[in-house]
Amino acid sequence: MPLAPLVPSDVIRAAFSGAMSEMYRTEVPQYGTLMELVAERNDEALAADPDLKARLERAGELDRLSDERHGAIRLGTAEELAFMARLFAVMGMHPVGYYDLSVAGIPVHSTAFRPVDDAALAKNPFRVFTSLLRLDLIENDALRDEAAAILASRSIFTPRAVELVELAEAKGGLTALEAKEFVAEAVETFRWHSEATVSRETYQRLADVHRLIADVVCFKGPHINHLTPRTLDIETVQRRMPERGIAPKAVIEGPPQRDCPLLLRQTSFKALEEPILFRSETGHEPGSHTARFGEIEQRGAALTSEGRARYDILLTKARTAANVDAKGEGAKDYETSLVETFAEFPDNHESMRRERLGYFRYAPTEAGLDAARRGSFETDLDALVEAGHVSADPIVYEDFLPVSAAGIFQSNLGTDAQSNADASGNKAEFEAALGRAVIDEFALYREAEARSIEATLKALRSAHT
Numbered sequence: 001m002p003l004a005p006l007v008p009s010d011v012i013r014a015a016f017s018g019a020m021s022e023m024y025r026t027e028v029p030q031y032g033t034l035m036e037l038v039a040e041r042n043d044e045a046l047a048a049d050p051d052l053k054a055r056l057e058r059a060g061e062l063d064r065l066s067d068e069r070h071g072a073i074r075l076g077t078a079e080e081l082a083f084m085a086r087l088f089a090v091m092g093m094h095p096v097g098y099y100d101l102s103v104a105g106i107p108v109h110s111t112a113f114r115p116v117d118d119a120a121l122a123k124n125p126f127r128v129f130t131s132l133l134r135l136d137l138i139e140n141d142a143l144r145d146e147a148a149a150i151l152a153s154r155s156i157f158t159p160r161a162v163e164l165v166e167l168a169e170a171k172g173g174l175t176a177l178e179a180k181e182f183v184a185e186a187v188e189t190f191r192w193h194s195e196a197t198v199s200r201e202t203y204q205r206l207a208d209v210h211r212l213i214a215d216v217v218c219f220k221g222p223h224i225n226h227l228t229p230r231t232l233d234i235e236t237v238q239r240r241m242p243e244r245g246i247a248p249k250a251v252i253e254g255p256p257q258r259d260c261p262l263l264l265r266q267t268s269f270k271a272l273e274e275p276i277l278f279r280s281e282t283g284h285e286p287g288s289h290t291a292r293f294g295e296i297e298q299r300g301a302a303l304t305s306e307g308r309a310r311y312d313i314l315l316t317k318a319r320t321a322a323n324v325d326a327k328g329e330g331a332k333d334y335e336t337s338l339v340e341t342f343a344e345f346p347d348n349h350e351s352m353r354r355e356r357l358g359y360f361r362y363a364p365t366e367a368g369l370d371a372a373r374r375g376s377f378e379t380d381l382d383a384l385v386e387a388g389h390v391s392a393d394p395i396v397y398e399d400f401l402p403v404s405a406a407g408i409f410q411s412n413l414g415t416d417a418q419s420n421a422d423a424s425g426n427k428a429e430f431e432a433a434l435g436r437a438v439i440d441e442f443a444l445y446r447e448a449e450a451r452s453i454e455a456t457l458k459a460l461r462s463a464h465t
């Protein structure tokens with residue numbers, strides 16, 4: 001009997017992303033509204049700006065735009081994280097970057113599982129911001145042990161999901177039939193459970209230390225807490241949110257609005273208060289929990305480590321100059337301070353490229369290929385770009401930003417306050433839990449740029465000969 005062919009991991013990831021989106025839309029209707037708002041504004045923005053449309057098309061981003069989303073989950077134990085890495089690997093998603101959220105007083109550290117190569121990103125860039133609870137930051141020994149014991153008694157993956165991950169690892173992939181079953185089983189892990197696994201009293205003791213601890217520890221699994229569509233114009237969508245009955249957080253996280261968008265800008269609406277059931281002696285008693293929210297993101301240029309260092313300095317400067325309080329007071333001053341502070345960061349792609357602040361994807365232009373055919377031979381990239389023989393488009397930032405992520409966490413915990421606590425990260429411990437090192441995001445962008453340069457020069461060379 002011939003063996004059934006294996007489906008590419010990109011196909012499994014796209015199916016999973018679609019299934020998650022469908023599930024979340026039924027669970028949280030505001031997410032559907034946000035998706036509509038974003039799609040509507042993206043269509044308008046593309047129609048109004050043919051250059052933007054052409055650039056997205058060249059970068060292979062146009063087709064993926066409406067599929068584009070990220071999600072977030074919070075895990076409780078090293079074992080959960082290690083197996084999650086194996087589950088995501090079946091879908092071609094690998095841990096990129098380390099985010100220390102303890103610096104903002106949030107007891108987690110995180111990575112983003114995402115596709116890493118150009119082709120996979122172009123097919124479907126679905127990513128999941130994945131946090132691991134840091135029980136080591138709970139000072140009360142008894143409470144820490146209790147939380148650990150509750151977590152140790154749950155299993156967040158279905159038995160069949162575990163088998164399918166093992167099967168995929170053993171044979172290097174899944175057949176179409178197995179992939180379909182895998183997606184259905186995997187989605188179960190991220191489903192919302194309105195029944196807490198603990199009593200109100202236990203929930204409250206954990207929540208009193210940090211509400212995030214209760215969110216992770218007291219439920220059967222790591223419910224997806226938001227899914228985020230990608231907008232081309234975050235300002236407008238933010239402004240339109242209240243018209244559709246959605247109240248956004250006070251400030252947009254990340255860099256200010258600019259002609260050439262940098263890195264990542266994000267805004268969210270606050271977590272919903274949802275009815276849940278606690279365990280009690282008589283069976284159940286009603287209560288409520290806030291965990292799930294909505295977010296939108298606008299992606300801009302990936303920065304080199306020099307560019308990123310400058311971004312970090314400017315952001316700190318803007319935050320020091322104007323702080324936003326828990327009620328969102330000070331948001332306007334903060335926005336002004338952000339725009340003013342970032343004025344010194346070049347706002348055109350050519351300066352960013354020449355000053356090595358961002359990563360670029362190079363490609364030969366028609367004129368360049370013509371010139372090469374007619375005998376021109378030039379290998380100096382700047383000269384080629386200047387002559388219009390090579391195009392240079394910014395590489396889109398595919399990752400997250402720790403200060404922004406902290407703001408998103410804070411906001412859905414019910415406060416707009418910007419906080420700068422002083423705990424420290426523990427990347428080594430995170431990687432030990434994960435069972436591998438996280439991938440360096442800068443190396444990925446650097447390699448993507450280098451590959452495009454190599455391919456460009458090769459194309460020009462072969463046109464020449």
Ligand code: OOG
Pocket residue numbers: 071072073074129131225266295400401404405406408409412
């Ligand atoms: C994750 C918050 C961070 C982002 O986009 O930066 C995040 C969480 O609340 O679990 O989603």
Ligand code: NI
Pocket residue numbers: 070071072129226228295408
């Ligand atoms: Ni997010």
